[in-house]
Each structure stands twice: as C-alpha cells, then as structure tokens.
Amino acid sequence: MSTAVSRRSTAPTPAQERNRPKPPTPQIPPYLGLAVLAVAAFYFFFWTWEGNAVLFFPLGDTLLWVPRDPMIGLILMLVALLVCWKLRVSPMGAFGGLAIIAITYWAGSNIHFVDRITEVPRRLTGGNTRDQLVGYFNPDWTYLLFHNVAGTSRPIWGEWLITLCMAVVATIIGCFIGLLLAMLASPVSSLNRGTSQTVKAINSVVRSIPDVGWALLFAAFLGGTAYGLGALAAVLALIMFNIGIVAKLLSESIDAVQPGPLEAADAAGANLIQRDRVAVLPAVMPSFISYSLYVFELNIRASAALGVVGVAGIGGELSRQIGRMSQGYENVGAILWALVLVVLMVDLLSLWIRRRLL
Amino acid sequence: MSHGYKVAAALVGSVLLAAGGFLVTYSPAAESSDVFSRMMWGTVIGAGALAAALAIYGLAYLGTRKQRAAERQRIVAGHKPGGYTPDRLDMRPIRPAKFWYNMALILIGVVFVSSAAGTGMTLSALLEMPARVWDSSLQMIGGVAQVPDEDARGDWSSAFDAMLESVAIAWIGTLVGAIFSLPCGILAARNLTPLGTYIPMRFLLSVIRAVPEIVFAVAIFIPLLGVGPAERGGAMAGAFALGISSIGTLSKLISESIEGVDQGPLEASRASGASHVQMIRWAVLPQVLPEVLAIWLYRFEVNIRASAILGALGAGGIGRLISPPNGLFGQRPYDWEAIGITLFVIIAITMVVDQVSGFVRHRVIHGKTVRRRSRRRPEASAPPEGPPKAVAV
C-alpha cells in the first residue's frame, strides 16, 4: 500500500491534465447581472437610509462621501458574490445568497438592529431594566393564588380556568369545522375541483389574518368594547385560527391518502359522503388526532396571549399588570412563570395522549 | 350482541360525575370563583343530560329484548329467504367492547359542555353579529375599493409600513433561530451525538419550546431592548423573542430530519477515516440541507403571523398598528375603512410571502424541474397498466 502511494506524483502530467474534465465554471453574464442587482440594492438602501454616518474617500482634490451603512451592505454583497464565484456556485445559488444578504440588511435597518444592540449595555446598567429582570425572577406566588383581579371579586386562578376553557371549546369546535373544510379542500375528497380551489383560497385568507386580528375583529363585530368583552370573541378568534391550521395540514394529509380504498368504495357504489366517511376519514384519523392535540397546545398559548388585546382570561390580567408595572414586577413574573408551567403541563398531557393513542 | 352492561356502566359513571360536580358547587372554591362554579354546573348539566339519554336508551334497549331474541332465533334457524345458512355460527366473534373509547368520547363531551359553561359566553351576542358583519364588511370593501383620498393614502402607507416591519421582524427572528438551530439540531440528533450531550440538549430544547414567545418578549427582551415603535426597540425585542422561541421548534425538526438521513454515506465516511466534523460536513449536511432550508422558510411564514401578537404587547409590527388602546381597534367609532385597508394589506403581503416561500421551498426540495403531480381523479383515472409505450412503438 505504501509503495502504491509513494509512486504517486504530486502533480499531474500534461497528458493527464488534458484528459481531466474541467470543473464547471459559472458563466460571467449572470454574475455581472447579479453585481448590477447588488448595486441596485445599494441604491435602494441609500434611498431608504435614515442614518447620517458617512465615510469619506479623499480622491485627489475631490472628496467622495458615501453613506456608511449602505456601503457596508454593498461591500458585503460584493464579497458574497466573489466567494460564490470562487466556489463555483451556480448563478441561481448566488442569487439566493445575495437575496438573503439584501433582505437581512433591509430587515435589520427596518428594525434598527445595530442601534438597539449597541444600546443594550447602557440599558442593562442604567434605568429599571435590572429591577425588571430581578423582579421577573422573584415571582410573587401569593398574588397568583390568593389575590383577586383588581376591583372585582374574581380570583386570579379563575382567570386561568377561563383561559383553559376557551382553549378547550375552541379546539373542539375548530378542529371539527377544520375537518369538514379539509374534506372540502382536498381534491381527493371534495365535490369537484372548483369547490376544492375555492375552499383552499378561502382558507389561505383565513390563515393569513393573525389570531390577534381575528380577536379584535370579532370583538368589534360582537359590538362590545374591546376591553372586558368576555370570552366569546376570543373563542371565535381561536376557532378561526384552528380552522386555518387544521384545514391546511389535514387537507395535505388527505391528498396523500392511498387511492385504492377510495376506488373500492366507488366500485361498491358508495356516494361521496359515504366514500369520505368509510375510506378517507379512517385513513386520516391518526393525523387528525395528532393535529388536534397540536392545535390544543397552540390554543393554550394563544388564549393566554389573546387576553392582551382585552378579551377574558389570564392574558387580560397580564396586560393589566404590565400596565401598572411601576408598582413592581413580581406579579407579572408570577403570571409568566405560571404560564410556562401550564404550557409545559399541557404539552406533557398531549404527549401522553399521543403515546397512548397512536 | 348484548351491550347492556356497557350502557349500565356509562349510566352509573355519568350519574356519579353529575353528583360529584353538584357536590363541588358547594365547595369554597366554587363560591369564590364564579368561573369554577359555572364549570361545575356545566359538568352537572352535561353529565345529567348524558345520564338521561343513556337511561332512555337503556330502557328502549330493554324493551327490544323479545325482538332481539326472536331475531337471533331466526338467524340461527336460517329462515332468511335465499340467504346463506351458516353452519358455523359459533365462529362469529363477540363484538369487542370499546368501553374506554366510548368513555373517552363521553368525557370529551362533558368537558366540552363544562368548558363552554365555564367561559361564560353570552351567545345572544351572536344574533346581532351578522348585521354588524354585513355593515362593516361593506365599509371595509368600500375603503379598499375607493380611489384613495388623503386619509386613505395615509392608511395604506401606515399599513404597508407596519406589515413590512412585521416581515422584517419575522425575518430577523427566523435568522436568529436558523443560526442557532443548525448546531442545536445536530447536537440533538441521536445518530450524531453521544448520549451525554444528547439528553441535556433535548431537555434544553423542550424547555425552550414550552416557553411561549410572549414570555420571552415580556420577561427578557422588552426590558433589554426597549418597547414601542422600531426606533425605540420594540421591533428588535419582538424579533429576538421570535428568534429564541424559533430555536426550539427548528432544532427539533432539524434533528428529526437528521435522524432520518440515509445511514450509508455516514458509514462510508466513517469507514474511510473521516473525523466527526468531516462526516457532518460531507455526509450529513448535503443530505439534509434542502430540508433544513425548507424548515427555516416554513418557520418564517409562521413567524410573520406570530409577530402580530407580540406587536400587541408593545413589540413592533402590525400588532402595534391594530391593537388597542392606541391602534386602529382602539378608536371609537371604528374606522372601518382603515381597518379594511389594513386587513387587505395583511392578507396580501402574507399571501405573497407564502407564495414566494412556497415556491422557493418547492424549488429547493424538488430541484429545477417542477414535478407535476399526477393526481388520479376517481373517475377517468390514468391508464393503470403503465405508460402508453405500446403506442409509441
């Protein structure tokens, strides 16, 4: 073995060199186009630029200036292009890399990434950030267990019950409607192609409105003020939220159902509803149960969060406590810790059910 | 085919449940919280209704005893005209009692009733809803469809700004999650990591998954980075909260896809003496990278929706624009035209991002050729006997 290796030469002979295929080199024009795109992105950054830090380039007797941050973005993009070129990445891949950098730059500047990051040490040392963090890690448990919601005779733990109740009700109704819609949305089990496309379009609209949006909309539709409306708006919002998730995931499962049993049911003269019931439903039942449990976990989190916009439940109390945080952070800390505990317990419960059933 | 005992068991169970619920309504807990007492009353009502239904069913079932016996006789005697007379009737298995299954269903029903009672929903409000929905939908559509005047132009631009800020928050959040999730996912994959690292990593990830993002936002990142509009750090707080809570899900999905890779290349590279890192780089990453990319993009779509709730808490984005007290839904009377415009922008941008990300995911996983799924319709199925090669000859 060692002799074989030692007989190897370190450099190829000219004949070998000729015979070996060249590594594929990406073409130049697409890369030039990408460079133009990078410059265009630079101009876009310059156009949306809000800072005032500039770099100066003394160039003979004229003094060139460029905006600092967009220039850094441009340099990053060009370097990325160069690296892609050296690594012989295809133009499509290079475009992907360029797009990632450009979007990241845009997103970062949109949320003032650098400014805020540089301010973190100052906030940590000064102001009440330290007190806040300390307060959160020393929660006041007696508040959670024995106190009432301010100005009422409702205990805090009752608010937790409302949150759980909303999640349960919304999960059961939402998953059921979601099942029906999924049946209509999948071309396998739907009436016809048109129905399936329509239901899919409606479903993507339903899914694109976030749960907060639904809660606020229903609060307005139900005619109350957003604050103190009660649980109905939250339940309706969660139902919409669940319909979106279940209908999408489950219709994908239905798409993947084996066509054989469907054909058998057809051949036995079953009509559409019978076919869906006897051949489709049993096949997707495990995924339906699994999605329902997943949705229940999501609902616990969401129903706690939805209270923030003023519907019933622990979220409402959380936002009230956040509003009077000047009196101390221990109450908020207690709610947050308890929220983590409840979510953890629900996760464990659903894990247990999943193990038992599937 | 007697299932009388099941009926009896369910009857006893539901009566016990109703009685227990009724007793609990006199406990001090129920007196201090009306939610709890409502729930208990709901339990009583649900279990009571169930008991009544079961009792009626049981009585009816008892009433048919004679008929059932006659039927059995008839089957045994094989009187069915033209029917097949079985000679091995005793081979028929006894129908298994799905007792726990039925009990679970009943329990779900009772829990549903009691939770519905516990929420204390005033369902009468639903009656007035359709009229309001109709009114405000008309106004919203009018707001979107009109030629924008000065106000509407302001609504459009603020909606666009807020939604784009949400997209930016989601992007940064996903990026933060993505950067941390790849190493975490590798460390949480059983086939690449020794047990000593695997178990703590799994534990850490499940803790992160269990913490809702609003906790990260309120407890850690809003104090650290600020609250309010983007200039004051709210958007950053939202992005980081989303990012940290993304790590949990992303790492779990990535570690699952790593555990599902083809083991052959791993063995081959190990056999040729590759180090652990070399093996991951050349045998694992090429296999999972498309899937990982798809997971990241999927999470980006999820994060856009999740950023809204953080906005309601004071982190930036679309949630801040719509949520009370300062947002669109906090104004009285409702400015339905502005709400319509904002909803339209939300739907449009979310759907555009979904489409783009779906296209990229498809492209990343399936390559350049967009594979046409040949979905067989139930009627007129494609030729089942293979491709029509006989014609081509």
Added chain:
Amino acid sequence: MIKFENVDVVYPNGFRGLNDINLEIHQGEFVAIIGLSGAGKSTLIRAVNGLVPYTNGTLTVGDTVVDPRNKSKLRKLRSKVGMIFQQFNNVGRISVLNNVLIGRSAFTPTWRSLIGWYGSHDREVAFQSLERVGIVEKSYNRAAALSGGQQQRVAIARVLAQDPEVILADEPVASLDPPTARKVLGDLRTIQRDLGITCVVNMHHLDLARDYADRIIGMRNGEVVFDGATQDATEDVIADVYQRPRSADDATQVQGGAGLREDAENATEADLNGPVTGSGNDSERKDIA
C-alpha cells in the same frame, strides 16, 4: 349479461386504451382476460363499472347501459357489479367487518354510514359474506393486521356483501404467493358457481387461467385477439396473444426495443408457459447479447 358493442376508450392524454371492442359475456360465466401489461385488460374491466369512462360505442350490463356521465345511474349499476383489486384496497385502519360493510354502501342511507350505525340486516349480510369466505373469526380485527390472502378474502366478502350479479377482478391474485393464489381463486370459483355470478377476471398467470376459467379472452394493444373456451387456448394462440417473437430479427423489426423489454418484464409468464418457450426465450436473449 355484459355486452360490448364497438366500445372505445381514449384517455385524456390521447392514449387509446380500448379499440373497437365487441364482446358478449353470458350470465354465470367465469371469464379470464389475459394479455401483456398495457394491453388494455384493466381498462376493459374498469369500463364495465364506469371507473374508466368509455368514449365511444355501447356497453350494457344486464339491461342497463353504462353511462359514465350519469353519476346516480352509475352508482346504481355499481351496486350490482362488485370489484376486486390487486392491492385488496381494504381500509387498513378499520375492522374487517366495517370493510365488508363498505360493500353495503349503496343499500344504506347516507346518514347511517355517516355515523357508522348499520342496520341489523346489513350486519347479517356482512357476517354471512365473511362466513362464506371463511374468515368470520377475524371480523373485529383490523384489516391491516391480516395476511395478503386473508385481505383478499375480505375484499371478496366486501363484494359479496353487495349481492352482486357481476364480479370484476383486476389481477386479484397477482400479489399473492402461488398456493394462496390458488386457494383464493378456488374460493372465488366456488362462490361464483354457487351463486351463479358472472365473473370477469384479469389474469397474469396463464396456468391459473387455464385451471379456473370457462373462457379465455386474449388482448393485445386494446383489441381482443383471442376469444374462446379454455380448451381452445393452445400454446400457439397464447404465443400470439403475448406476441412472443419467433426470432430476434422479428423482435427488433416488429416491436422495436419495447418488445424485448416487455418480454423481460413478463418473465413469470414465460416460466409458466412451460420449459420449451422459456428456454427458447433465454437462448434468443443470449443470441442478441
């Protein structure tokens, strides 16, 4: 009983599945259809109950004309025409009894099957069908937990539960091992004789077709090339149906490359056809090589 008059099937992609078929299958016959893959056997069978709509001609089952466009008439027809599949097509996650009850769909009101509460008559029919195929003791097992032969029996029971006048079977034994295949086909044959059901079966295995069928129909390229009693199906006829090339030159000229590939795919048929043709095939292949 089943009457094809100038029936054509053209698929949406332009492929001609059946080409001008004229056939009459009588009451109580057990007909085996043989042919290469892609010859149109499945299409023929599926045209009968409208799973594949025919595009031209007239197809009658009993007194009714099969009309692929009229869904409710088609359902009525399908309630009389049972179908057995190669992959059994049982719903794996529900019990055997419920699988058999799928066969009662056409006779059950929709709401009853929706909540899964079948009437006692339906259940009795299902049990009797299961007893006839001899697996009634598995009634409450999950269908997926059964072996292949048992699953195919469940499928037969499902069809029997329809009280069918015609049973169509699309390669019913192709995914079973030979002894099980013989047993299942034997059962099917007995039941068919007992009840006087017309039976149309796609066959891959020639010797099975010879042993069980009354009549053999050979198909090639969507056309019927042989139709006769089983004893008339001689080696020559079969060779014609399968288009075994007499020599390598013929193969390349007549069918191009495809002929050889199809031969290679259908090696089982070559084996079943007896040692003479089988070895002949092999030697030809060596010659080409």
